Amino acid sequence: MRNYWIDALSPLVFRSGKPFGAQSDTHDIAFPLPSAAAGLVRTCVMRQNGWHDLSNEQSAQLNRIAAHGLFLARQRADGETVLLLPKPADALYLRHPDTQETLLVRLSPRAADADCGSDLPAGLLPVRMSAEHEHLNGKPQSGAKYWCAEDFAKWQNGAALSFDTVKQNGANDLPTETRTHTAVDAQSGAAKDAQLFQTTAYDFSPAAKKRQEGGGWQPHRYGFVIRTEQDLAEGLVCFGGEGRLSRLHALAQDAGAAFAAPSDAAGVRLTLLTPAIFKNGWLPGWLDEKTLCGTFPHTDVRVKLRAAALERWQPVSGWDLHRHQPKAMRKAVPAGSVYWLECETGGAAALADAAGKALSDHPQDRLDGFGIAALAAWTPPQAA
Known part of the structure; x- marks a missing residue:
């Protein structure tokens, strides 16, 4: 490109x-x-x-x-x-109650206790902090809204980053x-x-x-x-x-280094780089609403949704220059949102053809650039 x-x-x-x-x-x-x-x-x-x-x-x-x-x-x-x-939704800025230092905490799918009161759809895991940080209390802090591509790639590959590093290299x-x-x-x-x-x-x-x-x-x-x-x-x-x-x-x-294909693993972590438009709201249309299974776009790999971390929906509209009329308002999943998917056939490496491509439901939305995503290897947690 x-x-x-x-x-x-x-x-x-x-x-x-x-x-x-x-x-x-x-x-x-x-x-x-x-x-x-x-x-x-x-x-x-x-x-x-x-x-x-x-x-x-x-x-x-x-x-x-x-x-x-x-x-x-x-x-x-x-x-x-x-x-x-855009800052990935699985990254949380949280202040340490003792040192008052702002930490960069990674969120990931983890099974909850049976009596936790969760009303998530069957098969979906809650997105939680690691056991190391579960003792931290307080509200999330503000920080860099945009990360430099190098820090973003490190985060995708599982590396640990500091709040100060992301702030210095990124932008707010x-x-x-x-x-x-x-x-x-x-x-x-x-x-x-x-x-x-x-x-x-x-x-x-x-x-x-x-x-x-x-x-x-x-x-x-x-x-x-x-x-x-x-x-x-x-x-x-x-x-x-x-x-x-x-x-x-x-x-x-070439600015496409951020869209490198994922390494092989049993699952993939999908992070939206541009807003995505799905017919079922937050849920991609290529996933069945009941089973949460489907075929990943641009591939023949069967996947199952295990968890999602989403920001608030974003309105999408505009002006149609050809018809000289406003476009209807639609709701989009904002950039930075993260989906964790388990591969039922093949593996994360088999999704190489989808790296850097648009994953929205409608072909025209894909041509318009809605739903460009970064893919990273992810290992699903073992069943309890």
């Missing part, structure tokens, strides 16, 4: 869908959906082909173009680009900018009295480098990476709302 870097020349507007108000904050901005990447790729192809008023055939041809992203990335002054992936609050706007009278072109509103946008522009705690400026800047088979022309593009300009660059390096 080809890799492209989106270099934002102006703050990027991605609305959360909340109505405009007089005041705006970081809750009014949403991380761009995979469909934004797919839309940008297809718009570039449309312009390269000289298409304007799309026919139904041209629209169908564009919809068949696959795009993977968007992935947050950080680019150093030397041009090296590092992917920043992305740079934003809030602008105040006024409504304009269409006839006079003058501002309307008492009709002010604000918008908040991601500010990844060259002037947005933050000052470091120790002095000086950070030696990197943020942007987005898109992966696609299409050969796109480099240059200026409109990305996000308000027609803000960005520059599209082809990356010489």
Whole structure:
């Protein structure tokens, strides 16, 4: 796949869908959906082909173009680009009651006591802390929302990481900018009295480098990476709302190292890197609702769901440029959610063809990049 870097020349507007108000904050901005990447790729192809008023055939041809992203990335002054992936839901930031140190605790499926009162579907295991950390009490702490690809890969392979390491190498609050706007009278072109509103946008522009705690400026800047088979022309593009300009660059390096095939094991841990859309809500449609068994997408391997750690559902909508109408709102499983699956035929290594591919139910959602997942080997617990 080809890799492209989106270099934002102006703050990027991605609305959360909340109505405009007089005041705006970081809750009014949403991380761009995979469909934004797919839309940008297809718009570039449309312009390269000289298409304007799309026919139904041209629209169908564009919809068949696959795009993977968007992935947050950080680019150093030397041009090296590092992917920043969403924090996996099986990682918990927890403060130690004695030392007050924030720990990075791994969650995993473990059988519960028979009288624990669990109402999980038959066959599903609860996701718990290890016995080593079960004595820790308190609420989860805030921390890095995005992990660098290297730390993410280590976590996938079972390595121990510290909270400080993940915080230093990752990212939490992305740079934003809030602008105040006024409504304009269409006839006079003058501002309307008492009709002010604000918008908040991601500010990844060259002037947005933050000052470091120790002095000086950070030696990197943020942007987005898109992966696609299409050969796109480099240059200026409109990305996000308000027609803000960005520059599209082809990356010489491959950003796909995070999607390496899993080693062999009796099970697999699936971590979503982009939101996924399933017809049964949190449960993939390729799994039977009663038995929790099914065939893993892009393979012929039979798997059984053993556990899941999910974040709160995410609304997905948008605007249909071809039909000139809003798209229906759907609920997506957010990026970072984790599914533990036991292989009933074959093993985790047999899922190599599915590594880095979209796993949503509908073919169009897969082409739009919903449900890109990282796969890691996992050993299911022995039955009691």
